[in-house]
Amino acid sequence: MGPFRFLLLFFFLGVVAAESPQTILRTTTQAVAASAFAYDHLYCDSWRLSVETNNARFWRTVPFRCSEFVQEYMSGARYASDTDIVVDESLAFARSVQIANDGNDAWIFDVDETLLSNVPYYAINGFGTKVFNETSFNEWVDKARAPALAASLRLYEELLVSGFQIILLTGRNEAQRKVTVENLLHAGYHSWRSLIFREDSDMGKPAVVFKSGRRAELEGQGFRILASSGDQWSDLLGFPMAQRSFKHPNPMYYIG
């Protein structure tokens, strides 16, 4: 349904309800509000697409006019649906692959907004409309209570059973290893082959350099990187790339 059809419906409601000049005034105001809403919705949906396709880069915060849109997207059925479809596509690929028995068929996962959801944190911190606050975010990470993204847990479990080696490659720091392991286990993840953090020597590297560098090392160790899953294009791009890359949705923040 296009927003304009919604607008027509809204007008129809207004006309049906119109019984006095006052009512007409009120419904006109409602229609104007609906029109602005529809216009912003159209813009924000296009903005979100530009984020998800990597056309928009280096953005610091969600545009102010899209704050309600992103909140509704993240809290409603759309984020869950979008994540479900990513996982369905991932599983379709996984099932098409012949796994060797040498323990070298790897699937790489990012952690934040890919396996774990920080929505409980962002829900009380503006859903991406505020500039990233490292101090308060690290306090949230230290609690180790980020829930699993349900669809990702479904994917993870099937990959494990299928014999994929699961490698977690996160932009979190080595100093956060203990709480991260605790959080992953608490959320239901287990049996990963390795969990790779940023070391001191990686500080200051763009994420895409850090992550593609680690993929090169993994290939050097004999792994065949069949797939990567991440909510940022910097999880996926750079040389070497996985055979297939799966972009999970995230309109709340950008990491270059």
Next chain:
Amino acid sequence: MGPFRFLLLFFFLGVVAAESPQTILRTTTQAVAASAFAYDHLYCDSWRLSVETNNARFWRTVPFRCSEFVQEYMSGARYASDTDIVVDESLAFARSVQIANDGNDAWIFDVDETLLSNVPYYAINGFGTKVFNETSFNEWVDKARAPALAASLRLYEELLVSGFQIILLTGRNEAQRKVTVENLLHAGYHSWRSLIFREDSDMGKPAVVFKSGRRAELEGQGFRILASSGDQWSDLLGFPMAQRSFKHPNPMYYIG
């Protein structure tokens, strides 16, 4: 606006209109129809995202349940809005670039669904729900009457004025050069530096191999490929990549 809010509105309309058991029955049917519509809309919006992010690959036709969705998307305000935002992001990048005066700063464009719109053809051929028919599509191409995508023409004109060398790289065949030039000129495009088609020796190559191979040749000729614009990921991926890639929307067909 989430589809469920639309559903609530629909119920409200039903309740207001309910005056007899027959009316109630009819409005219940409407509500069920609205529910199926909302469910399909949610699914199809997620499917479209998976297409635009390159998570879904090698699909042959638009899913049957999404035929109305794609028709509405392509015909309504959303396709135009999405294309507008891609162009806004492209121009923001173009304006940030310092152009050298050596005539080597290149911007590569794909043609179909990037500069020219084949919507008039697809509108009478199922909007991607039918398997691609090369014969009828080539008849359409021979007419040389595909209109410009308005936003792309706006981008193209500003790039020319800014001193970019514009290179058109299309999957069309060399045999279609004459009608393609005629169509591009008719649609308002002009002054490209070169227009590259598939030669006989490129037949059978996947698009991504053909196009990245041509980019390598262009770099060999001294071009700096600052950006690529295309509606297919096979226009953009592969080595070498442009400094920035801009994915234009296209939920109607897939080229690998």
